[in-house]
């Protein structure tokens with residue numbers, strides 16, 4: 001039995017629309033498990049990003065709650081949420097949002113230095129190790145504009161995990177990348193997950209979805225489907241693709 005890392009109960013998110021309410025998340029009950037690479041799929045506009053932001057405390061819920069380590073974080077004030085997002089959660093987005101006048105090393109290190117619980121020397125050590133693991137050591141002194149999109153995204157992932165978050169949230173992390181860079185980034189996320197990093201990612205990229213150990217389908221504000229998979233193995237990509245494709249067809253994706 002896996003440990004639950006994050007839960008949603010009766011989670012709702014609505015936006016005012018044409019004088020009425022547009023219900024994007026409609027009483028969602030969902031548990032995210034430790035060690036899983038959970039991927040949420042669904043049609044464009046189905047609310048995947050909304051689910052990720054509401055569950056991570058980046059955005060408020062209209063109703064319902066999100067529970068992390070026994071605490072209802074949907075009731076947290078902004079300063080407490082900020083601490084959570086800085087220390088316990090990591091974030092990767094489609095756009096890397098690296099600081100343009102800082103080197104890759106500095107971009108990753110800043111997040112570590114902001115975390116008062118990690119001594120400075122330890123931050124430097126971690127950043128070096130992470131950049132090495134991500135194949136970025138030779139360009140660690142370069143500015144983001146001096147490296148490829150894939151290298152920028154790998155640096156952004158290093159930044160997201162430097163504080164060793166309990167859960168890494170990823171919103172279309174390969175959305176702005178070409179095929180080669182997409183595979184590099186997916187390999188990195190898969191490796192992190194195999195080392196124990198729990199990941200919650202939303203995507204509409206089938207290649208990205210193949211990396212999941214648990215696939216969820218979001219439709220009409222609800223989780224309407226679920227598929228559990230063993231950890232990704234490159235040699236099994238074809239059969240995995242057939243399985244995920246059949247599942248997505250059954251969801252009328």
Ligand SMILES: Nc1ncnc2c1ncn2[C@@H]1O[C@H](COP(=O)(O)OP(=O)(O)OP(=O)(O)O)[C@@H](O)[C@H]1O
Pocket residue numbers: 015016024042043044045046047048049050051204
């Ligand atoms: N701030 C907002 N105000 C009003 N409506 C919003 C707001 N943010 C999102 N929406 C609407 O909520 C719905 C869900 O958006 P969301 O970005 O979560 O979908 P998605 O499944 O991630 O889409 P995509 O795959 O295209 O990125 C969309 O119809 C969107 O227009």
